[in-house]
Every structure is written in C-alpha cells, then in structure tokens.
Amino acid sequence: MSPPKRTIEASAASQIAELAAQSRRVTSYDVALVAGVSQSAVSRCFKPGASVSKTTFARVMKAAALLDYVPNAAARSLITRRTNMVAVLLTNRANLYYPELLTELSKQLTPHGKRVLLFPLASESEAARVLGDLWQFQVDGVIAAAHLPATAVAEFKRHRVPLVVFNRLLEDLSVHTVSCDHRAAGRMLAARLAAAGHRQFGIISGSKDSVVAIARQQGVAEQLAELGLPPPLVVTGEFDYHSGATGLKTLIARHGGIPDAIICANDVMAIGCLDCARHELGISVPGQLSVAGLDAVEPSNWLSYNLTTLHQPMAQMAAAAAQQICRLIERPEVAAERQLFDAQFIEGATARLHLPATAPAAPFSLPQPLAIM
Amino acid sequence: MSPPKRTIEASAASQIAELAAQSRRVTSYDVALVAGVSQSAVSRCFKPGASVSKTTFARVMKAAALLDYVPNAAARSLITRRTNMVAVLLTNRANLYYPELLTELSKQLTPHGKRVLLFPLASESEAARVLGDLWQFQVDGVIAAAHLPATAVAEFKRHRVPLVVFNRLLEDLSVHTVSCDHRAAGRMLAARLAAAGHRQFGIISGSKDSVVAIARQQGVAEQLAELGLPPPLVVTGEFDYHSGATGLKTLIARHGGIPDAIICANDVMAIGCLDCARHELGISVPGQLSVAGLDAVEPSNWLSYNLTTLHQPMAQMAAAAAQQICRLIERPEVAAERQLFDAQFIEGATARLHLPATAPAAPFSLPQPLAIM
DNA sequence: TTGTATGCGTTATCAT
DNA sequence: ATGATAACGCATACAA
Numbered sequence: 001m002s003p004p005k006r007t008i009e010a011s012a013a014s015q016i017a018e019l020a021a022q023s024r025r026v027t028s029y030d031v032a033l034v035a036g037v038s039q040s041a042v043s044r045c046f047k048p049g050a051s052v053s054k055t056t057f058a059r060v061m062k063a064a065a066l067l068d069y070v071p072n073a074a075a076r077s078l079i080t081r082r083t084n085m086v087a088v089l090l091t092n093r094a095n096l097y098y099p100e101l102l103t104e105l106s107k108q109l110t111p112h113g114k115r116v117l118l119f120p121l122a123s124e125s126e127a128a129r130v131l132g133d134l135w136q137f138q139v140d141g142v143i144a145a146a147h148l149p150a151t152a153v154a155e156f157k158r159h160r161v162p163l164v165v166f167n168r169l170l171e172d173l174s175v176h177t178v179s180c181d182h183r184a185a186g187r188m189l190a191a192r193l194a195a196a197g198h199r200q201f202g203i204i205s206g207s208k209d210s211v212v213a214i215a216r217q218q219g220v221a222e223q224l225a226e227l228g229l230p231p232p233l234v235v236t237g238e239f240d241y242h243s244g245a246t247g248l249k250t251l252i253a254r255h256g257g258i259p260d261a262i263i264c265a266n267d268v269m270a271i272g273c274l275d276c277a278r279h280e281l282g283i284s285v286p287g288q289l290s291v292a293g294l295d296a297v298e299p300s301n302w303l304s305y306n307l308t309t310l311h312q313p314m315a316q317m318a319a320a321a322a323q324q325i326c327r328l329i330e331r332p333e334v335a336a337e338r339q340l341f342d343a344q345f346i347e348g349a350t351a352r353l354h355l356p357a358t359a360p361a362a363p364f365s366l367p368q369p370l371a372i373m
Numbered sequence: 374m375s376p377p378k379r380t381i382e383a384s385a386a387s388q389i390a391e392l393a394a395q396s397r398r399v400t401s402y403d404v405a406l407v408a409g410v411s412q413s414a415v416s417r418c419f420k421p422g423a424s425v426s427k428t429t430f431a432r433v434m435k436a437a438a439l440l441d442y443v444p445n446a447a448a449r450s451l452i453t454r455r456t457n458m459v460a461v462l463l464t465n466r467a468n469l470y471y472p473e474l475l476t477e478l479s480k481q482l483t484p485h486g487k488r489v490l491l492f493p494l495a496s497e498s499e500a501a502r503v504l505g506d507l508w509q510f511q512v513d514g515v516i517a518a519a520h521l522p523a524t525a526v527a528e529f530k531r532h533r534v535p536l537v538v539f540n541r542l543l544e545d546l547s548v549h550t551v552s553c554d555h556r557a558a559g560r561m562l563a564a565r566l567a568a569a570g571h572r573q574f575g576i577i578s579g580s581k582d583s584v585v586a587i588a589r590q591q592g593v594a595e596q597l598a599e600l601g602l603p604p605p606l607v608v609t610g611e612f613d614y615h616s617g618a619t620g621l622k623t624l625i626a627r628h629g630g631i632p633d634a635i636i637c638a639n640d641v642m643a644i645g646c647l648d649c650a651r652h653e654l655g656i657s658v659p660g661q662l663s664v665a666g667l668d669a670v671e672p673s674n675w676l677s678y679n680l681t682t683l684h685q686p687m688a689q690m691a692a693a694a695a696q697q698i699c700r701l702i703e704r705p706e707v708a709a710e711r712q713l714f715d716a717q718f719i720e721g722a723t724a725r726l727h728l729p730a731t732a733p734a735a736p737f738s739l740p741q742p743l744a745i746m
Numbered sequence: 747t748t749g750t751a752t753g754c755g756t757t758a759t760c761a762t
Numbered sequence: 763a764t765g766a767t768a769a770c771g772c773a774t775a776c777a778a
Contacts, residue, residue: 025454027771038749043773053747068531070508074450075771078754081398083447085490085510092476099471106493115510116491117458120479135443137488158441241675275676302614303648304677400755411765416757426763448755451770 244272
C-alpha cells in the first residue's frame with residue numbers, strides 16, 4: 001500500500017526540517033520535491049515568459065512560499081551570463097549631486113531588474129585600480145563618472161564590458177558618453193558676463209586632475225580670448241566651500257584688487273567665495289564683484305545665495321545613461337554615441353548681467369588693473 | 374617526435390584564438406592549460422593563503438595576465454557562499470548625508486573585499502518591497518538606513534541574512550543597531566533652548582512615516598512637559614527647503630504670532646525656515662525668533678547660516694556600521710548590540726542660548742500668547 | 747507542457 | 763605542493 005498523499009504543507013514542513021538538519025540552503029530541488037514536479041519546472045516558474053501550466057505554477061509557487069525559496073542569482077548568472085548588476089564609478093567630488101544621480105540611476109535601472117554596485121573613488125585617477133575588482137564581479141555594464149585613462153578604456157574592450165562614461169568627454173570617440181558640454185558651458189558663461197561689461201575674470205578651478213574643471217576653464221579662456229579680453233586669472237581649489245573662500249583671497253592678492261567677475265568650477269566653491277566676499281571681506285556682490293558657479297546643486301537657489309550658475313539636467317542625464325547602458329547590454333555592438341546635454345543658464349542674483357547705465361567703458365569695480373601689473 | 378615545448382606567450386596566443394572562436398569566457402582551465410598546470414593549481418594561486426610553489430605561482434600569474442583572466446565571483450560565491458556584497462537600503466530623505474554615508478561605508482568595506490549594492494527607497498515603507506530582490510542577490514549582509522516593519526525583520530532571520538539597522542531604533546531589541554539617540558537629541562535641544570528662556574516652541578517635523586522625525590519630536594515634547602512649558606506647536610514637512618518656509622508660515626498663522634523657538638527635524642528645513650524668516654518675512658533671527666536644526670549637514674556651517682544644530686557623527690557611525698556588519702558576517706550568532714552615538718551640540722548663531730539681560734520673565738519675542746488663545 | 751541530462755566556473759576534499 | 767573529482771544551484775537543449 002502506498003502512503004497517503006501528503007499535503008504540500010506537510011511535505012514542506014518535513015523538507016524544512018531536513019534542510020535545517022543539513023544546514024543546506026533552499027534550492028529549486030527542494031521546491032520541486034515539495035511541489036511534486038521536476039527541478040526544471042520550478043526553474044521555469046521563475047522565468048517570466050516560460051511555458052508552464054496554471055496548476056504546476058500554482059503548486060510550485062505555494063511550495064516556494066512555504067520554503068521561503070528565492071532563486072540564487074549567483075547560480076543563475078553563471079549560466080545566463082548576466083549578473084543584473086551595473087557598476088557605478090563615482091568620485092567623491094561629485095558630492096552634492098551624488099544623491100540625485102544615484103537615485104535616478106537606480107530608478108531607471110530597477111525596472112530592468114538591474115541594481116547598482118557602487119565603486120566610490122577617492123580620486124579620479126584611482127579608477128584604474130578598482131577595475132580588477134570590477135571584472136571579478138562580472139557586472140553587466142559600467143557607468144563611469146570618473147576619468148578613465150586610455151589604457152582603462154582598452155581593458156573594457158578586452159573584457160567586453162559595456163561602458164558609458166558620464167559627464168566627461170574622453171578624447172576617444174569610440175566610447176559611449178552622456179555628458180554636458182563643459183567647454184561650451186564655460187564659453188557661454190564667459191560670453192554672458194563679458195556682454196555685461198566684465199573685463200578682468202578670475203577662475204577658481206577644481207583640482208588639477210579634474211577633467212571637468214579643466215574643460216570648463218578652457219571654455220572660459222577661449223571665449224575671453226576671442227573677445228579680445230585679458231586672460232583670466234586662475235587658481236585651483238578642491239571643489240569645497242573652503243576652497244572658494246581661499247580662492248577669492250588668492251585671486252585678490254594676485255590681481256592686486258578685486259577682479260570683475262569670478263567663475264567657480266562648481267557651486268559649492270562659488271558659495272564659499274560669495275560668503276567670504278560678503279561676510280568676511282565686505283565686498284558687495286554683485287555690486288563690486290560678480291560671482292558665478294557651475295553645476296546648480298540645490299543650495300544654489302536658496303534665498304541667501306540665489307547664485308548665478310549653470311544647471312546641468314542631472315536627472316535627465318542619469319536617465320539617459322541608464323538607458324544607454326541597458327541598450328548596450330542588450331546589443332554590445334552598437335556604434336558609440338556621444339549624448340550631449342546643454343547646461344541651462346540660471347540668472348540668479350550674484351552676477352551683474354547687464355551693462356551698467358553709468359561708466360560704460362571702465363566699470364567701477366576695476367581698480368586700475370594695468371597700473372599695477 | 375614530440376613538438377618543441379612552446380613558450381607561455383605562444384600558448385597563450387593560440388588559446389586566445391580558440392576562446393575567441395568559440396566566444397567562450399576565459400576560465401581557470403584556460404589558464405591552467407597555458408601555464409601547464411592543473412586547474413586547481415590556478416585556483417589556489419588566486420586564494421590568498423594557499424600553498425603554491427613560487428615557480429607555479431609565477432607561471433600561472435603570467436598566463437593569467439596574458440589571457441586577462443580574473444576569477445568569476447559568481448562561480449566562486451556559489452561554493453564559498455559569500456558574494457562579498459553588502460546591500461545598503463537608503464531612503465531618499467537621507468539626501469544630504471548620502472554621500473558621506475556611502476563613501477565612508479565603502480571605504481570601510483573595501484579592505485574586507487566587500488562592495489556596496491545599492492537599494493534606494495522612495496519611501497521608508499518601500500523597504501519591504503525590495504527585500505525579494507535582496508534575497509536573490511545573496512548579499513552577505515544588509516545595512517538598512519530605512520524603517521523596517523517587524524515582518525521584514527523576521528524575514529531577515531528566516532533567510533539568515535545579517536542585518537544592521539542604521540540611525541533608527543526599532544522596538545525589537547534583538548536587531549543590531551548603530552544610531553544616534555534621536556529622542557535624547559530632541560530633549561537636549563529643548564533643554565538648551567528652554568534654559569535660555571524660550572517658552573513657546575514650534576516644531577517643523579518630518580513627514581509622518583519617518584521614525585527619526587517622530588523620535589526627535591517626542592524628545593522635545595517630553596522635555597518641555599517636564600519643564601512645565603506649554604506643548605510645542607507641530608507642523609509636518611517633507612524634509613526639504615520649501616517645507617521649512619511653509620512650516621514657518623503655518624506655525625505663525627496657527628499660533629497667531631511668532632513663537633519663541635522653532636526646531637526643525639533636519640537642517641535643510643531649518644535653513645528654509647531661516648531664509649524665509651529673514652528674507653521673506655523680515656523676522657530677525659535670533660533676535661525675534663530662534664531657529665534650530667538637526668543633522669548638521671555641510672551647508673549648516675556656511676557663513677550665511679551658521680545654524681544652531683546637532684551634529685551626528687556620520688562618518689563614525691558609518692564606520693561602526695561597516696565594522697558591525699563585517700563582524701556579523703563572520704559570526705552570525707553574536708548577541709545583538711545597540712551602538713548609540715551622542716549628537717554634538719553646535720551653538721551656531723541662529724538661536725539665543727542665554728537668558729536676555731532685560732525682561733527675564735517674558736521674552737519680548739512672545740506677543741501676548743495667552744491673550745490670543 | 748513536462749522531465750532528463752548537461753554545463754556554467756569555481757572552491758574544497760582527498761589522495762598522491 | 764599538486765592533481766583528480768565532487769559539489770555549488772541554476773537554466774537550457776532535447777526528448778517525450
């Protein structure tokens with residue numbers, strides 16, 4: 001006589017006991033046993049478009065629920081060659097737009113079943129060093145918001161890992177890119193300020209290894225040169241509040257007076273510069289000095305600042321990057337695309353944007369610059 | 374006649390050709406073949422403390438380098454039962470300390486060979502929904518900076534996934550926790566302000582599902598009650614700049630005048646409140662109104678604000694959480710520990726912290742509160 | 747629709 | 763120190 005057919009519940013209970021005894025994990029075999037089907041049937045039940053009968057599906061799902069079964073992604077990826085992970089390389093410098101970027105990326109990737117594996121970088125140049133780790137994890141793709149040397153890009157090709165470079169333009173045109181045109185942004189800002197009569201510019205740039213800061217600075221310099229204005233005075237900072245203040249003082253000391261306008265490589269430095277001018281040095285902004293930022297992070301539109309700056313459409317860019325990496329994962333062979341976004345000018349109230357009604361030739365904020373040099 | 378013994382280089386080249394032809398991945402077998410050793414020898418070479426002779430090691434490493442071989446983490450984790458990934462659950466609300474938290478966590482985890490897999494949450498309550506994904510990825514542990522319902526905590530136990538709850542105190546004492554004592558922080562702030570003669574308090578709290586905001590608010594209310602002061606007026610916000618401004622206006626309307634002191638559930642709201650008071654309503658801070666924040670994110674110490682607030686030792690807390698999850702991964706059975714950190718009071722300049730020399734009994738900032746009610 | 751059999755790439759155990 | 767062999771947990775080709 002065969003034993004009475006046990007209920008799924010009873011079968012599950014005994015299976016759980018056995019699992020605990022052997023301290024094994026719950027596998028699809030266990031589920032199959034409890035559901036009274038084959039392992040492959042179980043596997044199919046967890047694959048979206050597979051062909052399973054309603055009844056088996058129900059039995060399997062019930063058994064799975066009773067056993068707390070979830071497919072093991074590691075085992076799955078071994079055979080599917082997909083880990084459903086996208087690595088994101090990020091420099092600390094991105095600091096203030098870090099949250100926006102990451103949440104937007106995740107939001108876009110999650111519907112595709114992909115998750116973000118984070119690789120924060122202490123410096124842009126550190127990128128190369130984390131690559132080894134990256135290959136091990138077999139991520140499906142990488143979004144790099146960090147500078148990659150040509151050798152690193154080559155590695156991506158050898159390892160056949162899709163790569164999207166974020167907010168930086170590499171010389172190599174064959175890499176997929178989503179970015180603002182930082183050089184154009186620099187030009188635009190310089191042009192606007194020059195049109196308002198500013199002549200002597202100062203730049204508080206980012207640290208030397210930042211491609212972004214350099215591109216912006218070049219844009220400004222180019223534009224000024226084309227307009228026949230004196231070259232900007234440049235000091236470098238570390239993208240932080242303190243650097244903005246220090247940068248301002250250094251610029252004043254070096255120039256022997258207050259320049260007409262100061263462009264900072266990011267908003268936090270601009271805010272530092274602004275606070276230092278107003279609260280520490282008693283300089284009126286924009287009365288005596290125009291200050292502009294770049295990046296438009298949230299604090300820049302707080303009432304106390306209302307910074308003149310350029311807004312990068314970060315959320316859109318993040319979405320674009322997510323889209324692109326997903327497409328690339330599906331079809332690795334598609335031709336490289338450089339998706340460029342325009343920064344949007346934010347007038348704010350820290351820069352004079354129109355020619356002063358009086359003294360059009362020599363703005364009063366320019367204290368005999370030539371006499372001193 | 375046996376063929377002449379080929380060099381490693383030559384052997385590697387032909388192996389690469391074969392791999393490309395079959396579009397296979399590079400495996401330890403390929404390396405073994407090229408290096409002229411067994412596959413297990415290759416495996417051992419990539420395991421830190423294994424016993425391999427110098428010469429085999431050298432041959433293997435050379436072959437591996439030529440082939441661009443890296444061990445496949447998915448395959449490895451299948452047998453070692455370690456994915457070397459730690460999931461981090463994070464609400465968007467954490468916004469401003471997001472970068473600090475994530476970089477610190479990563480910094481602490483990287484030396485242990487672990488990486489952060491990110492799970493951003495749209496709301497605290499969304500946590501439960503991402504858990505399914507989480508189990509699939511087989512992460513070694515989870516750091517949750519989000520509220521977890523008891524059912525979710527139970528799931529962690531069933532799945533035997535180590536959990537550290539970050540900056541929230543669950544009632545369940547059996548969960549490992551690293552947090553500030555938000556209630557104590559609220560009490561401390563209330564006590565300091567009350568000692569300076571403030572009597573009518575307003576609170577701009579966070580959205581209703583935030584455990585942290587609620588705890589802080591309770592602390593304030595408790596302390597005021599113990600001191601025999603009137604209960605605080607409470608409005609809720611969304612932890613953002615705009616909420617601070619709106620909150621202030623609502624409080625004034627509801628109270629029929631300016632309260633003595635306003636405590637905001639985070640610094641960004643405090644800054645919004647401050648800007649609104651000063652720039653929009655023309656209220657002198659701290660002359661007519663004291664404003665205090667909680668959280669001490671970076672902008673709070675910018676010169677324009679210099680906010681009175683409480684600083685959470687975020688970096689230390691992150692480090693502690695990383696340590697704890699690592700220990701827990703090694704020894705899952707250790708007893709639960711609640712690691713509490715004290716918030717540090719930052720005086721700032723937006724709250725009056727001493728009794729006014731004149732009119733000690735009824736501060737001038739309190740316009741006949743009882744007459745109106 | 748379902749079950750059988752095989753392979754994904756590694757680590758671990760056990761001889762040698 | 764080294765090599766053969768057996769898991770690990772799943773997806774898939776194929777046969778039924």
